[in-house]
Amino acid sequence: MDTNTEIRNILKQHAKLTADVDTLGDDADLYQAGMTSHASVNLMLALEDTFNVEFPERMLRRRLFESITSIRSAVDELKAGGS
Amino acid sequence: MGTLSREELLRKIHKIGAEVIRPAAASVDKEARFPREAFEALRAEKMLSVYVPEQFGGIGCSYADLAAICTALGQYCGSTAMIFAMHQIQVACIVRHGNTPYFQGYQRELVEKQLLMGSATTEEGIGGDVRTSSCHVARDGDSFVLEKKAPVISYGEEADEILVTARRGPDAASSDQSLVLVRKGDTVLERTHTWDTMGMRGTCSLGYMLKAKGHVDQILPVPYADLSAQTMHAVSHTLWTSLWLGIATDAVNQARAYIRAEARKKPGTVPPGAFRLAELVVELQSMRQGVQGATRDYIEIMDDRDALSGPSFTIRMNNLKIAASRQLVRLCADALQIVGITGYKADSKYSLARQLRDAYGAPLMIANDRILGNNSTLLLVAKDE
Numbered sequence: 001m002d003t004n005t006e007i008r009n010i011l012k013q014h015a016k017l018t019a020d021v022d023t024l025g026d027d028a029d030l031y032q033a034g035m036t037s038h039a040s041v042n043l044m045l046a047l048e049d050t051f052n053v054e055f056p057e058r059m060l061r062r063r064l065f066e067s068i069t070s071i072r073s074a075v076d077e078l079k080a081g082g083s
Numbered sequence: 084m085g086t087l088s089r090e091e092l093l094r095k096i097h098k099i100g101a102e103v104i105r106p107a108a109a110s111v112d113k114e115a116r117f118p119r120e121a122f123e124a125l126r127a128e129k130m131l132s133v134y135v136p137e138q139f140g141g142i143g144c145s146y147a148d149l150a151a152i153c154t155a156l157g158q159y160c161g162s163t164a165m166i167f168a169m170h171q172i173q174v175a176c177i178v179r180h181g182n183t184p185y186f187q188g189y190q191r192e193l194v195e196k197q198l199l200m201g202s203a204t205t206e207e208g209i210g211g212d213v214r215t216s217s218c219h220v221a222r223d224g225d226s227f228v229l230e231k232k233a234p235v236i237s238y239g240e241e242a243d244e245i246l247v248t249a250r251r252g253p254d255a256a257s258s259d260q261s262l263v264l265v266r267k268g269d270t271v272l273e274r275t276h277t278w279d280t281m282g283m284r285g286t287c288s289l290g291y292m293l294k295a296k297g298h299v300d301q302i303l304p305v306p307y308a309d310l311s312a313q314t315m316h317a318v319s320h321t322l323w324t325s326l327w328l329g330i331a332t333d334a335v336n337q338a339r340a341y342i343r344a345e346a347r348k349k350p351g352t353v354p355p356g357a358f359r360l361a362e363l364v365v366e367l368q369s370m371r372q373g374v375q376g377a378t379r380d381y382i383e384i385m386d387d388r389d390a391l392s393g394p395s396f397t398i399r400m401n402n403l404k405i406a407a408s409r410q411l412v413r414l415c416a417d418a419l420q421i422v423g424i425t426g427y428k429a430d431s432k433y434s435l436a437r438q439l440r441d442a443y444g445a446p447l448m449i450a451n452d453r454i455l456g457n458n459s460t461l462l463l464v465a466k467d468e
Contacts, residue, residue, distance in 0.1 A: 018256045031308060034256030037214065041460050057466040062312065062392050 003051075007071050010050060014042040026068040040065045047071065053078040085143040089151060092133070092144060096152055099124045100159035108160035109429075112437050115284035117241045121163040126197040130167075132190075134174050139187065140194040146385065150325040150378045157329020158336070161441035162285025164326035166238050169286075173200035173246045175318045176262065176303070180310055185300035189264070201242030203293055207232040211453065214311065215257040219250035220302065228296045229263060234276055237288040243267050247293065248307055260307035265295035282440030283448075312392040320400045321378045324407035327445050328374045331411050334418040334438045335360075335367045341422045341433045356421040363417050370410040377403040394465040401454045408445035415442040 001009075004026065011021045011030070018034030035043070043065060048054055053075060055064070064074055087095075103124040111118045125131060134149050135141025144152075149171060156164035174193070177186050177200075192198065204213040218231040229249055236245060244266050251261045276290025303310065338360055345354035380399060384390045419426045419435045426435040 031306070032256065032259050034258060036258040037308075038460060041464050044464050054466075055464070057393060057395060060393050060464060060466070061389055062308065 003072055003075060004068060006050060007047070007068050007075070010043065010046045011068070014046045015039050024068070026072075028067060030065055030067055031062075035065065037062075047075065051075050051079065085145060085148065086137060087142055087144065089145075089148050092142075092148055092152060093155055095128050096130070096155040099128065100155065104156070104159035104163050108163070108437065111160060111162055111285035112282075112440075113284075115279060115287065117238055117287050118160060118163040118166065118285050119241075121160065122166075122199065122241075125167065129194070129197065131170060131197045131199060132174070132194040134171055134178060135190050135194055136178065139190040141190070146382050147378065150321055150375075153322050153325040154329040154332070154374075157326035157331075158333040159329075160285065161326070161330050161438065162283055164329055165283060165286050165323075168322040168326050169202060169237055170200050172315060172318050172322060173202055173244075176246065176310055176314050177264075179314050180303055180305050183300065183304055185298075186264075186303070196243070198243040199238070199241060201236055201239055201245040203231060203233040203236045203239070203245050203247040203291075205233060205235050206248075207234055209257070211450075213248065214260070214308070216248050216250045216260050217257065219253050219255060220261055220263060221253060222299060225299055226296060227263070227299055227302070229265065229293075230295075231293045232275070233293050234290040235288045236272070236291050236293065237286045239272050239287070239289060239291055239293075241287070245270065245293070245295075246303075247295070251306075258308070262303045262307045262310055263295075263297070264301040264303070265293070265297055266301075269297050270295040281443060282437070283444040309388075309392070312397070313388045316397065317381045317391065317400050320404045321374075321381050323445075323448075324374045324403055325378065327407050327411040327442075328371055330438055330441055331367055331370055331414040334415045334435055334442075335363055337426065337433050337435055337438075338363060338418040338421040341425065356423075359417065359421050363414065363421065366410060366414055366417070370407060370414065373403065373410070374407055394461040398458050398461050398465055401458050404449070405446075405451050405454055408451060411442045411445050412439075415439040 008021050015030065015035050016039045024033060044055060059074055064070060104121045107118060107120050129142060132141040133144045137143035153164055153168045156167055177190060206217055208217055209215050218229065221228050229247060231247055231249060239245065244264055247263045247265055248260050249263060250257060251259050271294045272291040274289055275292055278287055278289045342354050342356050342360050390396060415435060415438050419439060422433045422435060425431045425433045428434055429436045
């Protein structure tokens, strides 16, 4: 499964969006799609578990979870070992 | 920085406090009325715009000065200090995020007319989470209408403007909020809840059905999520705790004055309460260090909007609120033990009744248990202290 599809699956399970994840583009604003800061915590824990990474404090900003693209680039950066 | 030094500012505040605010405090408390004489005096010294930058005509005081003013006011009347702090929280949102011609013009107007700003963030049916709204901004061309069932709008009937949270539009998610300035002439408030409380009675925090209209320029240009993370959350907690520090200082000063009077009655002996007073002063110093330290932490990263929105800083500000509100209650209760029955009387000059009743509001306004719940979630993701 490619990374974006995995991210979409995690969003479906944890982000509690009011919009349907399948209708969102990779750059769609997830906060406008109804994600709360509480949901973003669960989302982060699921991402860490799935991709076996740990988001460092410096990345834990609102914009990290802004879109599928922003999540993807953070995951890629961490998997490449640059933390 | 600013047109007045901290010393000059505090001299003015203490003068107003001693001459106007303290003499009115008992009647404000008893009648649960707005401290109008306090605000007349504060307006005369242009204190409502003390934090507005000089370029718009304000005094342009530093954030540390603003916190010091809240602490000074807290020593005279908790309700007056709380209203002043709540007003300044709204002003800080405009100063820091209102970089549009409309909001720059509004700051000039605030200076000139010494306008008082209120806030309507809570809403019926949202379970107390101010980061979600049910009501929404209904746009029609350049204008909007807004209706909100607000269980609490402090000094709503006295405020010239109210900053209201609402969903950005009819289809926006509950967490996708805007902050909207509504003005007195365009706003109707129908009372729905009373405010006959144990303490903080002068804040007049009644509930209302709010109906307002206005121009779309009155909607702040940043999402409320950012505004809250970068400004409102930290400013609320640092200014509230600053004024609570003032109430605690007042209570401890009452105990000190009482012990001194006791000592004068029997020269050469140390009054029995003096030992407890020594303990009390330890606690007050700890509270002061906590409040002033956290305020300095905020000032240090105030312009780093990125760091402000991180979970560690949010937890830090939440901890400040929890710790200071608990310390305030403890300090006032312990001061009462020292002063004894004289402090228990409402009409004695060593009375601690109002301070203690006001103090009990601190752990409840945004309940500490709710904040601890938020922290326990954030601690799952925060990586360092």
